[in-house]
Amino acid sequence: MTQQSDPRQDSTTSTQRSSAAAQQKVTPELRRWIIEQTQAGCTQASLLQSMRSSGWNEQVAAEALESTLHQLLVEPAAPQSPPASMPGPRLDESPTRVDCGDRTADVLLSMEQPRIVVFGNLLAPEECEALIAAAASRMARSLTVAPETGGEEFNDARTSDGMFFHRGESPLLQRIEARIARLLNWPVENGEGLQVLHYRPGAEYKPHYDYFNPEDPGTPKILQRGGQRVGTLVLYLATTEKGGGTVFPDVHVAVAPQRGNAVFFSYDRPHPDTRTLHGGAPVIAGDKWIATKWLREREFR
Ligand SMILES: O=C(O)CCC(=O)C(=O)O
Numbered sequence: 256m257t258q259q260s261d262p263r264q265d266s267t268t269s270t271q272r273s274s275a276a277a278q279q280k281v282t283p284e285l286r287r288w289i290i291e292q293t294q295a296g297c298t299q300a301s302l303l304q305s306m307r308s309s310g311w312n313e314q315v316a317a318e319a320l321e322s323t324l325h326q327l328l329v330e331p332a333a334p335q336s337p338p339a340s341m342p343g344p345r346l347d348e349s350p351t352r353v354d355c356g357d358r359t360a361d362v363l364l365s366m367e368q369p370r371i372v373v374f375g376n377l378l379a380p381e382e383c384e385a386l387i388a389a390a391a392s393r394m395a396r397s398l399t400v401a402p403e404t405g406g407e408e409f410n411d412a413r414t415s416d417g418m419f420f421h422r423g424e425s426p427l428l429q430r431i432e433a434r435i436a437r438l439l440n441w442p443v444e445n446g447e448g449l450q451v452l453h454y455r456p457g458a459e460y461k462p463h464y465d466y467f468n469p470e471d472p473g474t475p476k477i478l479q480r481g482g483q484r485v486g487t488l489v490l491y492l493a494t495t496e497k498g499g500g501t502v503f504p505d506v507h508v509a510v511a512p513q514r515g516n517a518v519f520f521s522y523d524r525p526h527p528d529t530r531t532l533h534g535g536a537p538v539i540a541g542d543k544w545i546a547t548k549w550l551r552e553r554e555f556r
């Protein structure tokens with residue numbers, strides 16, 4: 256990310272500056288610059304430093320940042336139009352099975368609000384084993400997206416181990432990605448690389464939303480790569496003995512982790528109204544292995 260220099264300060268010397276500090280005016284131009292830089296992913300601290308080095312008095316700069324960013328948060332966001340189309344299986348005739356090209360998946364549950372569909376038999380047992388084997392040597396403690404910066408960070412709410420495959424990195428992944436694209440009528444290119452998570456007893460993923468919160472300063476940067484997330488498919492690679500269900504607390508639904516099955520849910524706007532709050536309940540006995548496919552609005556590079 257390149258940070259543009261802030262709106263010009265007059266060309267006073269530093270001695271003139273300290274006496275002139277009281278007269279520094281926060282102009283609409285400066286506010287616009289603060290908003291643009293924030294939307295481009297700059298942190299408040301880096302903006303403060305940049306303003307100070309171009310002659311702004313620290314207190315004036317800090318107040319300008321605070322009041323401008325506060326205004327940004329309390330002003331209603333421009334209404335976002337929902338995407339023209341959404342990922343999801345075609346279930347208008349209530350089929351019990353869905354063709355996904357090289358395999359047929361069972362439809363086990365379909366819920367409208369929130370949009371949740373549970374599939375059976377989407378992956379063969381050998382495919383589950385192969386994904387676990389390919390992921391196992393690449394596992395590390397899971398990171399989540401850092402809302403402040405758009406980078407990644409450790410998070411106590413997520414105590415699983417995980418890794419990301421690159422999209423299309425092996426014939427197995429290409430096959431599974433093509434199957435998911437056909438099942439959910441969404442281009443392979445709009446999907447993030449499959450993420451594998453391993454939860455041991457006691458591990459969990461506390462309830463959260465998968466979309467990026469539009470109010471987080473790091474979100475504009477994340478959205479540059481393919482726009483918002485609009486859907487999630489969680490594939491179960493192992494059957495967990497006890498616990499570890501995918502839970503939707505708003506609607507009191509829990510999906511049991513059964514090898515080869517999957518739960519899909521979608522959200523047409525980044526808002527709690529979608530009722531897609533969800534989490535991974537603590538594992539009580541056994542292991543939980545999942546692969547998550549997140550779907551973006553546009554091509555994800
Ligand atoms: O562990 C689960 O069942 C849910 C995982 C999840 O929410 C995610 O990967 O975003």
Ligand SMILES: [Fe+2]
Pocket residue numbers: 463464465487533
């Ligand atoms: Fe999630």
